[in-house]
Amino acid sequence: MTQKQTILVTGATGTVGRQVVAELLDRGHGVRALTRDAAKASFPAGVEVVEGDLTAPEGLATALEGVTGLHLITFGGAAFSPLETGPRLLELARSAGVRRVTVLHGGGPTPLEDTVRADDGVDWTVLMPVEFMANALEWREGIVAAGEVREPFVDRLSAMVHEGDIGAVAAVALTQEGHGGQEYVITGPEVLTVGDKVKTIAAAVGREIALVELTQQQALAQWRADGLPEDVIDFLLEAYGNTPEVGRTVSGAVEKVTGRPARTFAQWAAEHADVFRGQS
16 A cells, blocks of 8 residues: 655646545545635645645745645746746755656646756656546536537547546656656547537436537637637637647556546546536
8 A cells, every 4th residue: 555645736726636636635645735825725624725826936835844745737826827936846845855746737838847857856747638528518508508519620539538537647646656757648548529529418418419510710709709818719729620649649648557447528427417407
């Protein structure tokens, strides 16, 4: 059995951070969850909540005391700007005795990730998940109100990953040997089209859901009406219209690292069925 360790999780209120916290707890480890406002944070019993900001690393010395592993995100502050504090964060972590660091890839090169990769004082692991299954929650309103999903590029392929599996890979890398210097592309166990996903959600909720394919121009109009910034719209056009191979290829990393198969979208849909029924 793995010896109990204490892990500091930054970005702990985020989609991935919450899963890292939950997985570490399930494995019997001590968890400190870093948040900028502890009064607004809610975590399971047994989690030690600590306040701090990655943009001000000097205030994190106490939070790092007795910690053996550190999970990092690459953005911080109220504006979620790329963190420039990596060198000091890693210096404080090494001084506190941190042995392992995971960093959640931010979609491209970032100063913090570059700093982590260049550090030979800790065993670092870069987590590179593809599309989150949780992205399908964006369809909730249309499914509940009209029984439909409206999307462009409906034949696009995705090896989308259950966010819990990202947490599981992180938890193993933070508490076990053999993952230092590794970069894990984290995917689900299958490649799906938008139509496949809609059919899977329909089966989970027990009702028909129509898939309405939007033209590119209709999608652009909708995204702009929703207030999405132009850089986000450009990203969506590229990601949906020309999905890179890495995003549509099963990697097998979840099973390799955790020893169990990656969770399917059908499992995710069953877990969130009440959301799509409008009951949660």
